[in-house]
Every structure is written in structure tokens, then in C-alpha cells.
Amino acid sequence: MTDREQNWTEHLSELRVRILWVLTAFVTTLIIGLVFARPIIHFLKEDILEGALGEQLELNIFSPGEALSIYMQFAFVVAVTLTLPVALYQAWCFVQPGLMPRERKATLSYIPLAVILFLLGLCFGYYWIFPFLLRFMSSLSASLGATETYGMYEFFRFLFRVVFPIAFLFELPVLILFLTRLRILKPDLLRKGRRFAYLVLVVVAALVTPPDFVSNILVTLPLILLYEFSILLSARIYRRMKAEEEAEERRWAEKEGRLPSSD
Numbered sequence: 001m002t003d004r005e006q007n008w009t010e011h012l013s014e015l016r017v018r019i020l021w022v023l024t025a026f027v028t029t030l031i032i033g034l035v036f037a038r039p040i041i042h043f044l045k046e047d048i049l050e051g052a053l054g055e056q057l058e059l060n061i062f063s064p065g066e067a068l069s070i071y072m073q074f075a076f077v078v079a080v081t082l083t084l085p086v087a088l089y090q091a092w093c094f095v096q097p098g099l100m101p102r103e104r105k106a107t108l109s110y111i112p113l114a115v116i117l118f119l120l121g122l123c124f125g126y127y128w129i130f131p132f133l134l135r136f137m138s139s140l141s142a143s144l145g146a147t148e149t150y151g152m153y154e155f156f157r158f159l160f161r162v163v164f165p166i167a168f169l170f171e172l173p174v175l176i177l178f179l180t181r182l183r184i185l186k187p188d189l190l191r192k193g194r195r196f197a198y199l200v201l202v203v204v205a206a207l208v209t210p211p212d213f214v215s216n217i218l219v220t221l222p223l224i225l226l227y228e229f230s231i232l233l234s235a236r237i238y239r240r241m242k243a244e245e246e247a248e249e250r251r252w253a254e255k256e257g258r259l260p261s262s263d
């Protein structure tokens with residue numbers, strides 16, 4: 001076996017170990033989610049239906065297997081949320097041998113930021129976007145003179161289809177920071193691609209929200225602000241990286257005697 005093949009084998013073996021750690025964390029938190037699914041479901045039923053709509057509506061089960069599907073829905077959401085820090089840390093452990101010491105420390109600090117942004121995205125989707133959409137859909141039903149009858153499984157699936165994509169979209173600043181640290185992205189490229197990025201964000205917002213203009217705007221505007229904030233963070237990181245590189249080059253030049261010592 002050549003050195004190159006051996007390196008590939010070692011990388012694949014390490015990747016398998018990292019994936020196993022993530023899967024173990026996911027299965028463990030999935031069990032935790034199943035244990036706590038019932039109180040979470042009852043809390044959300046009261047909070048959403050009474051808080052968002054201002055009235056108590058019944059959620060119905062339309063097939064024998066739906067109850068289990070609902071429990072699994074909530075267990076999956078809990079598992080993904082709790083596994084996210086583990087997955088990010090394992091990803092960092094996999095790529096960190098190829099990073100400089102300063103880059104390792106900097107990228108490791110992105111993990112808490114990513115978790116915070118994910119939780120902010122969940123809160124934004126749950127407390128702002130979803131109640132608005134629910135009231136909007138309810139008003140449309142009332143305008144048709146229809147009686148609303150919600151299936152519990154479909155109701156919570158609609159909730160997660162709205163909230164979860166928004167939470168992941170809030171990871172945009174961390175992704176841009178990480179790619180900037182890896183020198184894949186530069187602030188100038190982000191500025192030049194602003195129009196294209198805006199178009200992509202509009203399309204993504206349209207995909208994760210119902211087909212109405214108002215909800216698309218409510219999701220698109222925060223995403224655009226996140227993109228602009230990401231550009232500022234990227235520019236700051238890029239300037240710091242350039243300063244570190246120049247200082248490192250100066251130290252090497254002084255060590256080789258090509259420049260007078262700063263002492």
C-alpha cells in the first residue's frame with residue numbers, strides 16, 4: 001500500500017469514527033426525546049393554539065399509527081437539536097489537523113456561536129413566523145366559511161417544516177466565517193455576489209414558507225440582514241488573518257536576517 005493510499009485509509013477510518021460518535025449521540029438523544037415528547041406536545045398544543053389563535057381548537061388523530069408518528073416527530077426534533085453541538089465538534093475534530101493552531105482555536109469558538117444561532121432561528125420561527133402564518137391561514141379558512149379541523153400529525157409537521165429550515169438558515173454567518181477561515185471565501189467575493197445571494201435567499205425563503213408574499217418577506221428580510229452581518233464578520237476575520245500572516249512573514253524575515261530586528 002502506498003503512502004497516499006494509507007493516508008486515505010486513515011482519513012476514512014477517522015471519518016467513520018466521527019460518524020459513529022454522531023450516530024451514538026443521535027440515538028441517545030432520540031431516546032431522550034421519546035421520554036420527554038409527551039409534556040412537550042401538551043405544552044405546544046396549549047401555547048400555539050391558545051397563544052397564537054387565541055382560542056382552543058381540537059387536534060385530531062385520523063389513523064391508528066399517527067400517535068406513534070407524532071411521538072417520533074418530536075423525538076427526532078429533540079435529537080437533531082441536541083446532537084448539533086456533537087456533530088459540529090466531531091466535524092471540527094476531523095478537519096482540525098489541517099488547520100493552523102490559531103485557526104483551530106478560532107474555528108472551535110464557532111461551535112457555541114452556531115448553537116446559539118440555531119436556537120435563535122428556532123425561536124424566531126416559532127414565536128414570530130409560525131404564529132403569523134397560522135393566523136393568516138385561519139383567516140383564509142374563515143373567509144371561506146369553513147370549519148377548521150386540524151390533524152395533529154399534519155399540524156406539527158407543518159410547524160416543523162416552517163421552523164426547522166429557518167433555524168438552519170440562521171447558521172449562515174457561521175458557515176461564511178468558517179469558509180473565510182479556510183480561505184475559500186473572501187469579503188470582496190461576498191460583496192460582488194450580493195445580488196446573486198439575495199436571489200438565492202428569496203428562493204430559499206419561498207421554499208420554506210407557504211406561497212404568499214407576506215410570509216416570504218418576513219423570512220427573507222432577516223436572512224438578508226444575516227448575510228450582510230456575515231460580510232462584516234468575514235471582513236473582520238479576513239483583516240485579522242492578513243495581519244497575522246504579515247506578522248508571521250516579518251518574524252521569518254527577521255529570523256533570516258533580511259530585515260532588522262524590531263527589538
